[in-house]
Amino acid sequence: MNDMSQTVTETESVIAAAEKRRQRMRSVAIALGLGFLVMMFYAATIVHLGANVANRAI
Amino acid sequence: MTTAGADARSAQMLKVLEPSVSDFVTLMKPRVMTLVVLTAVAGLLLAPGAIHPVIGLIAIIAISVGAGASGALNMWYDADIDQNMARTAARPIPRGRVTPDEALQFGGVLSVISVLTLGVLVNWVAGALLAMTIIYYVFIYTMWLKRLTPQNIVVGGAAGAFPPMIGWAAVTGTVSVESILLFLIIFMWTPPHFWSLALLRSRDYERVGVPMLPVVAGPAETRKQILLYSIVLVPLAIVPAFIGLGGITYGAASVVLGAVFLWFAFDVWRITEGREADKACKRLFWFSILYLYALFAILVIEGAMNRLLA
Numbered sequence: 001m002n003d004m005s006q007t008v009t010e011t012e013s014v015i016a017a018a019e020k021r022r023q024r025m026r027s028v029a030i031a032l033g034l035g036f037l038v039m040m041f042y043a044a045t046i047v048h049l050g051a052n053v054a055n056r057a058i
Numbered sequence: 059m060t061t062a063g064a065d066a067r068s069a070q071m072l073k074v075l076e077p078s079v080s081d082f083v084t085l086m087k088p089r090v091m092t093l094v095v096l097t098a099v100a101g102l103l104l105a106p107g108a109i110h111p112v113i114g115l116i117a118i119i120a121i122s123v124g125a126g127a128s129g130a131l132n133m134w135y136d137a138d139i140d141q142n143m144a145r146t147a148a149r150p151i152p153r154g155r156v157t158p159d160e161a162l163q164f165g166g167v168l169s170v171i172s173v174l175t176l177g178v179l180v181n182w183v184a185g186a187l188l189a190m191t192i193i194y195y196v197f198i199y200t201m202w203l204k205r206l207t208p209q210n211i212v213v214g215g216a217a218g219a220f221p222p223m224i225g226w227a228a229v230t231g232t233v234s235v236e237s238i239l240l241f242l243i244i245f246m247w248t249p250p251h252f253w254s255l256a257l258l259r260s261r262d263y264e265r266v267g268v269p270m271l272p273v274v275a276g277p278a279e280t281r282k283q284i285l286l287y288s289i290v291l292v293p294l295a296i297v298p299a300f301i302g303l304g305g306i307t308y309g310a311a312s313v314v315l316g317a318v319f320l321w322f323a324f325d326v327w328r329i330t331e332g333r334e335a336d337k338a339c340k341r342l343f344w345f346s347i348l349y350l351y352a353l354f355a356i357l358v359i360e361g362a363m364n365r366l367l368a
Contacts, residue, residue, distance in 0.1 A: 022076060029082075037171065040116055044179040047112045 077160070081150040085133055085161055086126025093350070094125040094221045100354045101225025101240055103361030104303050109229045117180045117228035121221055124172035124188045128195040128217070130165030134158055135200050139266040145259060169196075176228070184227040191220040205267065208274040211256070215248025216241075222354075236303055239294075244350065246291040250284045250323055251346040254339045257281070257326075281327045284342070288323035292316035295353060305360045308353070315349050 098121045102114055109117070133140065133149055141152035150156040169192050177185025195217035204210045219241045226237035253271055256263060257280055260272040272280045295316055299309030322345050325338040
């Protein structure tokens with residue numbers, strides 16, 4: 001009985017570790033996606049503004 | 059059984075079930091995405107007017123991500139039938155690599171981001187067309203008509219035909235006759251392409267209860283419909299050469315490849331029994347892919363040359 005509960009606990013910890021890895025992978029993917037999106041918006045803004053980027057009141 | 063052994067086995071099992079980047083790429087139906095990119099680029103290059111290369115690139119990225127997102131949502135909804143079909147059983151959800159919830163979130167988030175990006179950074183006509191394409195493919199085709207009518211492929215084909223219109227709208231901000239013609243070519247191409255495959259896989263579709271034309275109306279009617287759609291498709295695909303969308307190379311290719319397409323479609327209609335009939339279906343299926351890729355690749359090359367030389 002003791003052995004069995006130990007197996008269950010260890011399996012649970014393996015599942016928790018796997019879930020953690022999955023979450024970490026998801027976070028990295030979201031970070032990369034957001035980074036790419038920011039770069040895309042930055043590039044498009046520069047293109048849309050063109051030479052007017054420098055033409056502003058200081 | 060030792061606890062260490064059980065532990066190692068469960069760890070190994072969970073490792074197998076962990077999704078990789080390639081699983082999410084597969085979820086986006088990369089082969090369909092390549093066709094989306096090609097046809098959207100064609101629409102973008104053939105449209106009159108100028109577009110900055112960076113904005114053009116962003117438009118193509120947004121269109122292809124939107125198409126991929128709708129593919130992921132399609133796989134999420136169809137997971138129950140995918141696991142029972144040989145062609146789709148290895149997809150990430152039936153294999154347990156990606157959970158249905160993950161696929162839904164992935165597809166949903168990318169759909170919203172792609173539409174907003176296209177709308178904000180390019181223009182809202184293109185953004186609205188992309189939103190319409192995703193809604194049409196996911197709700198009207200996947201959730202509603204795919205399992206309801208044998209004309210499902212005809213209906214679904216429209217979703218795959220929108221990308222050149224979106225590419226065109228990215229440049230002009232409008233929908234024109236020329237872009238509708240590009241739409242119609244893909245729309246008329248889809249039924250012969252898919253039905254030639256469905257003739258070979260009709261048992262699979264029958265088992266999962268999808269009313270594909272060969273299952274509902276029988277192989278003879280499907281063969282007739284393939285030929286009829288091909289007879290409409292081939293002349294339609296030649297029209298761009300006459301209205302200035304395609305050049306001489308496109309004109310010649312559309313005639314020659316169209317003649318081969320018709321010949322293969324005629325074979326599918328004529329040969330109805332045995333291994334030769336299966337061979338005819340396979341031949342048309344593979345040739346139809348080459349046909350569409352070749353025509354749009356020529357349009358892209360001619361469009362790029364015209365822009366470079368202008």
